[in-house]
Amino acid sequence: MYSIGDLSRKTGVKIPTIRYYEQMGLIAAPDRTEGNQRRYERRELERLSFIRHARDLGLSIEAIRELVELSQHPEKPCAGADEIAVEHLASVRAKIAQLKKLEHELERIVSHCAGHTVGDCYVIRALSDHGLCDGEH
Amino acid sequence: MYSIGDLSRKTGVKIPTIRYYEQMGLIAAPDRTEGNQRRYERRELERLSFIRHARDLGLSIEAIRELVELSQHPEKPCAGADEIAVEHLASVRAKIAQLKKLEHELERIVSHCAGHTVGDCYVIRALSDHGLCDGEH
DNA sequence: CTTGAACCTATAGTCGCTAGAGAGATTAGA
DNA sequence: TCTAATCTCTCTAGCGACTATAGGTTCAAG
Structure with missing residues (x-):
């Protein structure tokens, strides 16, 4: 379980940006602690790295949304x-x-x-x- | 005397953008008709062409503000x-x-x-x- | 004088964050 | 166990350079 700060350090994505991505629907809303803080799993770490990587290549949020969607369905054609x-x-x-x-x-x-x-x-x-x-x- | 539409057609700068430049202080607020519509002189047409040209070259509003300021003082050094x-x-x-x-x-x-x-x-x-x-x- | 085009202001939206306020949660050490 | 430091929360506003929309007013041609 990672806190949002852990995730930020591991991916290089700033904390407010992670929350922004959640709002934009690029990453799913994670579970929360009793005190309402976000706790992430490895899965979300990987997803965020993917996003970071795509942003570094200059892809738009919208394009990334499509890619993330696609990457969830490995059996689909990759065209x-x-x-x-x-x-x-x-x-x-x-x-x-x-x-x-x-x-x-x-x-x-x-x-x-x-x-x-x-x-x-x-x-x-x-x-x-x-x-x-x-x-x- | 040019209306804002004339100015727009002659410079290729869209009408809302001209009003935006006025708000940003790149062009002076022009005289108005009795009915409150903007009327421009040749001077403003030239100034707007200058701005358009600089924007086309990718200069920021801030940089253009400085250039406009400089161009008003031909005797100053051009450094x-x-x-x-x-x-x-x-x-x-x-x-x-x-x-x-x-x-x-x-x-x-x-x-x-x-x-x-x-x-x-x-x-x-x-x-x-x-x-x-x-x-x- | 009528009509339709042009014009007015004000506000909100675009993109991808970033900054700040003010409050609450967690954690490490004493 | 208490406390202090750090972390996190939500919400709102701001960046740059426009663009769009709504709802109203004025102008100019016929």
């Missing part, structure tokens, strides 16, 4: 889990592409800034005038 | 603006690096998934067992 991961991978790649555009634009703006006053600062001018930009963003 | 842009560039790069790690991890997980049921699905197993992961994340 659903695969799809969630593939979709997430696509969105990660899209985000990288978008950030790279920003990176280039910012590099360009910063490197052009030779001004000493705001009046001739390329950073300010580039923001004021879209015409100075390289592409879409 | 402050430069610093904001450089710092933002660094944070964009950090985010890219983090996302690339996730990309690789997800690629690996997805490509290993040859299972037909959840029970032997690599996606689920990788999430359940951190030992299957490649590195830190």
Whole structure:
């Protein structure tokens, strides 16, 4: 039996976050002591590690809910889990592409800034005038 | 004189967002008609384009507030603006690096998934067992 | 003058937590 | 057994940057 603090230390998930996950239905409401404190079993420790891991990979609570649901049914086809991961991978790649555009634009703006006053600062001018930009963003 | 709708169409910033920016102090509260509707001048159109542009580059409201403030004083040194842009560039790069790690991890997980049921699905197993992961994340 | 589009304010919701208050429970040591 | 320290409880509010909705008012074209 683990207290919520034990669980937190073992998984690296903060205590209020564990309670939040319970509220969101990612983990089941555990048994309580007579004094109303949560007591967990190994099963919940594993589930929470799973969640932690998925969050580290950037999956949304909603996606994790589906994965947790799936993982409870080992006999089902795994296409659903695969799809969630593939979709997430696509969105990660899209985000990288978008950030790279920003990176280039910012590099360009910063490197052009030779001004000493705001009046001739390329950073300010580039923001004021879209015409100075390289592409879409 | 532009209505809030005109401003929205010309800048691509949605109407509620314009009102939000006013509340946040990014744009000054404009004059009103007798019937209490906002009427803007060209000056505010330019300011809003500036803001839009900076938001597109991913700058925070707080950073934009500083840039707007600076742009009102063309005689000041532009080191402050430069610093904001450089710092933002660094944070964009950090985010890219983090996302690339996730990309690789997800690629690996997805490509290993040859299972037909959840029970032997690599996606689920990788999430359940951190030992299957490649590195830190 | 009528009508329909545009505008107003105020409030609540989004996501994934995090912080704080104030009260009660547990546990280790004396 | 008592006490003090630590842990845990619930509830509420806040973050950032909007977005949505409701219910009402004003504007402008015909």
